[in-house]
Amino acid sequence: MFNEIMVPVDLRHVANLTKTLTIAADLAHKYGARITYVGVTGSEPSAIAHSPEEYSQKLAQFAASEAAAHGLNTRDHMIVAHDPAVDLNHKLADAVQELHADLVVMATHLPNVADYVWASHGGHLATHSKASVFLVRD
């Protein structure tokens, strides 16, 4: 059913992603799919990394540790955005195509009034991508 599962991750909030990561891993096992963890960063230093290269290594480490923990086939894919806060939505949509992902599993917040103005990232992706999108409420 699914071959390539894409899981966007925010490395700052890995602790809150347990549910999402577990669901993604379960689905990957069920369908024998590969998981690609996707991280978006700017080129400016952030709390996670001083530079995109450092970020890339941390993302790779994360993917490797998930692979070891769940016995999965994983990849990692870093996206460098000029303006991460705004570019995130369409960069993720681009990544779905680029990675040929057929399923996206991602965490999203509970919907609220602000969604009328700023849709959640997951909501945006579900609206604009051909892949199936599985939104996990945190």
Added chain:
Amino acid sequence: MAEADESQGIPAPEGDTQLIDTDYEIGQDNVEGSLGPIGFDIHNPVFMVSALAVMAFVFYALALPQQASEIFGALRPWLTSTFDWFFLSSADFFVLFCLFLIVSPWGKVRLGGKDATADYSYIGWFAMLFAAGMGIGLMFFGVLEPVYHMAISSPLGTPSPFDADGNIIPANVERAKAMGLAATIYHWGLHPWAIYAVVALALGLFSYNKGLPLTIRSAFYPIFGERIWGWTGHVIDILAVFATLFGLATSLGFGAQQANAGLNHVFGVPIDITVQVILITVITGIALFSVLRGLDGGVKLLSEINMGIAALLLLFVLFAGPTLVIFSDFGKGLLAYAQEIIPLSNPIGRTDDSYRDGWTAFYWAWWISWSPFVGMFIARVSRGRTVREFITCVLIIPSLVCVLWMAVFGGVAIDQVLSDPATSAVKAQVIDSYNPPLSLFAMLEGLPLSSITSVIAIVLVIVFFVTSSDSGSLVIDTITAGGKVDAPVPQRVFWATFEGAVAIVLLVGGGLSALQAMVISTGLPFTLVLLLMCWAIIKGLRAEPR
């Protein structure tokens, strides 16, 4: 020293750089939360103190307008006449400092590490640094300044080409023409761009190469060490937010007046506060849209559109005006600039107060108060350039473009004034009565198709206005989020709206002149900040592998 250490996952950036080893984590002092449904992530002391202090200032200017305008009205001339030597010599120092860096061996250091590649193409890069760095000033002063310096302000004691009755004194014409352009180019050439380059280089170096957050305080790590994370750093950042916000609001004031004057000139729209408030609201609305579209989809796109329209207008004026005369004026102006730059930069023992205090010192303070904003913006789009490439591009190319702009707009205007003083609209609006917002339109009137070009000029004023407002909001948002570039988008909306609101409130309450005085006042302490920054840059560069 954090060397590449795979086991800990903290490698160097691309290629070798010398990361500064600090335990500070970007955003560790931030407050994250949500206000109702809207999330925020702000550096609490910096965000709160800046926002509240700006509000307090606005409130004061409104509550006691008389007192505020008296105090601030006196403050500006006092500052520029007392500290003119300080502003002038500091600006000279920044130019020399930049020229030195170009030829020094440190020129080879690359921002973002030895193997970093540039994020933006040259065109996109120039468009953004230009739109952010000069913006509306080019429109406002392009005609006004050359004509004013030629005829009225007497830079270096150059005599006016007009006698008291308004008749031309032929003997003075050539020298006054050249000096009018040279004295203007001086304000828009190497000096302002050197000021911007210093700030941008410091931010780029300490952020991309040293791994510190993209905020003004980071540049002071070599001087204050870990103390920059405390109140020392808060004060620096708050000062930067002030300077940016007041600088922007001043610029918004100029823009609203000029757009209004243009609309009045072309369409007969009345010149009043209501129209200007509507203008600011509409423009802030467009800026909000641009800010929401982000750096690539909004700011960069608008900057490129902006540069395109500006280039068209420039070419039109060049070819519709006396083209050959303009070219020869351009040459003469540049030559006069080269000859006069040293006497014009001389900070002491001069008697041309109306030029030196009234214009030069005001400009230097203005550019310096804009420098955190423009510098940060330039830094953000300059990763991957070497120091030499960076300074050459930031210093030389924008200077040349400004020279060309001033030579064309000012050259045509001067030509109109001198060839037919009796009917020249520019002479009427600049020399006979002083009406700055109309000067550009008066010049266009003397050329063919003025109804079309005036409309283009109004559009350009508005777009310049938007590009300053949106990039300014991005910068203030980053500073008040402790150097985070991915803070929630509603924060940008807050700052863009806040700028517009400050401009409107002060426009209605009559506090714009107080605001200009505030710009100068923040420029003074910030000059010290910049001088310290030069020292920090040297210390930072010395530690970098070349």
